[in-house]
Amino acid sequence: MGNLIWHEWSRYVSLTATVYTIWAAFWGFLYRKFFWDFVGGTLRAPGGLQPADNVAVFIDIIVKAPIVQILSMILGFGILALEYPAPFLKGTSLYRSLVMRIVVLLLQAFLAILYYQGTNGAIWSLVAVIGYMRAIMLGESMAEAKENRGRGGKA
């Protein structure tokens, strides 16, 4: 497969998935719905889908109060800061950790799959996770940035 640097590609996917998830979480505040409420739910007209009683805890944290959406959005901004990267994270060991990314992306996928708008964000996060896992398997590492790199003319 040529010389594809997997973690660089995964970064683009991860950024896309994260921006999507933040946007989805925002709409999740306005239109609150537990994605898995169809399991055991009953459809009523009018009134829509009535979730089963045994998922009441999810209804509490997604529909009654958008806690999952808020967490997902905060995490999303965190991942964005890590991936873009934010100036204060650039060059830190956290920034260069691929394992860290896999962990936060898995967490993002877990949160996003819970609410109605987040499914695609979750799937894409998993795609990025696969990319990062492949990068680790191939022994890729993020190079320590050189001080003047990328500042054409200013060096």
Place this chain on the structure above:
Amino acid sequence: MGESWFHREFLNPRRLVFNILFYGLQFFFFGYGWHSQAVNTKLAALNALTWSVWTSRGAGLVLAFDGGLILVPMLRNIIRVVRPRLAWAFPADENIWFHRQVAYSMAFWAMVHTTAHYVNFFNVERTQVRPERALDIHYTQAGGITGHFMLLIMVLMYSTAHHKVRKQCFEAFWYTHHLAFFFMIGLYAHATGCFVRDSADPDYITSFPFYSTEHCLGYESWRFTIWPGIIYFGERVYREIRARRATRLSKVLVHPSGAMELRIVKPSFKYVAGQWLFIQVPDVSGLQWHPFTITSAPEDPYVSVHIRQVGDWTRGLGERVGAGPSVVAALTSAAMKGSEKDDLVYGTRGNFVELDPGRTTRPLPVVRIDGPYGAPAEDVFNVEVAVLVGAGIGVTPFASILKHIWYRQRKGNVGSLRRVEFFWVCRDAPSFGWFQSLLQEVEAAQADPNFLRINIYLTQKISEDMLWNIAVNDAGAEYDPLTLLRSRTMFGRPDWKSIYGRMREAIETGQYLPGTNSQLKTRVGTYFCGPTVLAKAVQKACVAETGANVAFTFAKEHF
């Protein structure tokens, strides 16, 4: 870059017209889609969903428009045919740029459309305007399934098309971009299943297109957007057929600098100077096509390309034809020695070596070529003065053009072309040895010393030794010590502003083109191939120096 975003997008007339047309049309379609949904009394039930359904319908129409456009710039053969006639109307060589603009728009409107639909389905489930769950619409109906699939395909295609990934691993980009096939199928099928309807349940019929247009009230946009897809598919089939026509690799020459020259005989292949082709070597890779500039002139009995062994594929090809890195390394070092010792004695930089197929155990590989495809440098014979600027490896198309000019000169048929200025800006001359030998031939064949002028600029930092070498050897020598041309090599970067300024002055005073009537406007065409930064500098000089008597035009070639 120095110029502001506003300056670039709005103060450039052509760009302004494009922006108004392209984005104006998109907003028009959005508004029209919104309006036609909102006032449609048959769809009153859906209109109870209010703004979200209007937005999704408007954005859907824009996406149909973009989906119809996305393949148009990729119709390479059709562009090649219409290009000479329509070059004034649109920059046909910027087709990839246009493809990208459509893709960016598509991503934006896909976001709008998807967001609106998430709201729609949420409300459909809540109000039961149709007796179904949001989940059903998302994951069991054609519209939802294809939509989610298209989004996933877009993520994969866009992320691998990023210029960094594309440069690292062209294969990843190339293969992933063929997901476009499924994307287009998804696009054409997106509104099937009678999605926009005035009834609660879909109204299917048994004959094509399997839904009744009485109750299914979508835009039917697939009837329009499918045509570019069909034409593109037809073009790919045609390219495949054309590529299978009799092609024979007749010779492989290895130049001392390490470049391989493949000479291919394909009688059905017709091209003009400055064009490029795709080449495939099934022994190296059965699926990959790689673009190369044609370096032979149309008058030559063969088609040649020069290939440097820099990537996976080119190295594989080198191994296959028996010119692997070891062979090339030996040749290169021999040539380097030659350039130090023997040059001034023999006046040449070592010759190319022809690989003898009888000597190696395997016969020469089968090759297939596809093309030719257009490049702006075809137009050199329509101007009085042609300025050819090649930077680094970007010099390759000019091999064909210079050869072609030379052939035409011999026949006394150079059109309105009176003079040729050739600029070659490169970091280190020895790496392009094969090109030098070609330049030598062309220069030696010049009868009129003023017709072709070769200007070579060497931009690398030169060591003190080299400086002395040049200073001593250069004085009074007939040939330049570095390039072995009669023209002298210059050092450092060319100052385009003063070059063009002097050229304009010389033309205006009549020194440059003796016998020209100063009443006539002289056209000076610049043909550039190389990196963007340099292109901007040259273009700036062209624009700045254009006056009443001299018109400088600029054209850039892309890889």
